[in-house]
Amino acid sequence: MLALLEGEARYGFELVQRLGQNPALLTSEGTIYPLLSRLHRERLVETEWRESPAGPPRKYYRLTPRGREALAVFRQQWVGFRDAVDGVLGTPQNGGDTWSATVKPTTESGD
Amino acid sequence: MLALLEGEARYGFELVQRLGQNPALLTSEGTIYPLLSRLHRERLVETEWRESPAGPPRKYYRLTPRGREALAVFRQQWVGFRDAVDGVLGTPQNGGDTWSATVKPTTESGD
DNA sequence: GCCACTACCTTGTGTCACAAGGTAGCTTGT
DNA sequence: ACAAGCTACCTTGTGACACAAGGTAGTGGC
Numbered sequence: 001m002l003a004l005l006e007g008e009a010r011y012g013f014e015l016v017q018r019l020g021q022n023p024a025l026l027t028s029e030g031t032i033y034p035l036l037s038r039l040h041r042e043r044l045v046e047t048e049w050r051e052s053p054a055g056p057p058r059k060y061y062r063l064t065p066r067g068r069e070a071l072a073v074f075r076q077q078w079v080g081f082r083d084a085v086d087g088v089l090g091t092p093q094n095g096g097d098t099w100s101a102t103v104k105p106t107t108e109s110g111d
Numbered sequence: 112m113l114a115l116l117e118g119e120a121r122y123g124f125e126l127v128q129r130l131g132q133n134p135a136l137l138t139s140e141g142t143i144y145p146l147l148s149r150l151h152r153e154r155l156v157e158t159e160w161r162e163s164p165a166g167p168p169r170k171y172y173r174l175t176p177r178g179r180e181a182l183a184v185f186r187q188q189w190v191g192f193r194d195a196v197d198g199v200l201g202t203p204q205n206g207g208d209t210w211s212a213t214v215k216p217t218t219e220s221g222d
Numbered sequence: 223g224c225c226a227c228t229a230c231c232t233t234g235t236g237t238c239a240c241a242a243g244g245t246a247g248c249t250t251g252t
Numbered sequence: 253a254c255a256a257g258c259t260a261c262c263t264t265g266t267g268a269c270a271c272a273a274g275g276t277a278g279t280g281g282c
Binding site for chain 4: 138139163165167
């Protein structure tokens with residue numbers, strides 16, 4: 001979640017849809033909204049209401065400095081955990097980069 | 112867990128200790144024993160009591176054919192998930208193989 | 223006999239993902 | 253105008269799980 005918000009602010013419904021594009025990360029609103037609430041309570045994200053061009057207003061989430069720190073910590077932990085699991089499983093570490101362009105926070109806005 | 116049992120049968124306490132050697136996988140008996148119970152209930156592992164050379168008897172766990180299938184399925188899911196997370200995080204996929212010799216099920220017995 | 227170590231297991235607590243359901247704004251069709 | 257449908261938010265209830273803590277018992281050393 002924090003990584004998706006790293007490049008630019010996004011709103012909840014958008015996050016559900018973006019994650020849903022990859023089957024391995026598919027999740028639901030019942031997961032995302034409580035998660036965003038927790039992140040907000042822990043001051044890792046800030047929120048801001050913005051009008052939608054068409055439809056109800058959207059609640060945008062943006063990383064705080066604390067959120068950036070937490071993300072950096074998590075990145076390190078993830079690499080440690082990932083390599084440990086790969087070690088136990090004996091799974092090769094290839095670079096599957098076919099999907100990153102779709103969902104990675106690329107600061108683009110060509111939607 | 113299944114991967115650790117792939118090469119040879121192991122007992123619960125041993126698994127806790129082996130996992131504890133890697134900080135990223137450190138866990139406790141309160142986690143491992145219920146997990147092994149679940150795997151047994153789902154017929155992914157079989158058990159067998161064996162005498163210990165010194166100390167109380169040990170309950171050894173061994174993969175069943177179903178367990179092997181489940182492990183194969185998990186390996187695939189793990190690679191998909193791992194690559195998805197790496198894609199979102201933008202973490203490079205290097206081969207950290209420094210630790211695998213310590214814990215990977217290598218069918219060795221030189222302890 | 224007592225302590226320490228090995229080795230098993232259970233109970234209680236808190237967290238979390240998810241399905242399901244609820245509210246409300248906006249647009250489109252009739 | 254009003255219904256239907258989409259967008260977008262959120263809550264409640266359920267079940268799974270990790271973990272800390274505590275409990276039982278066999279073995280060996282002092």
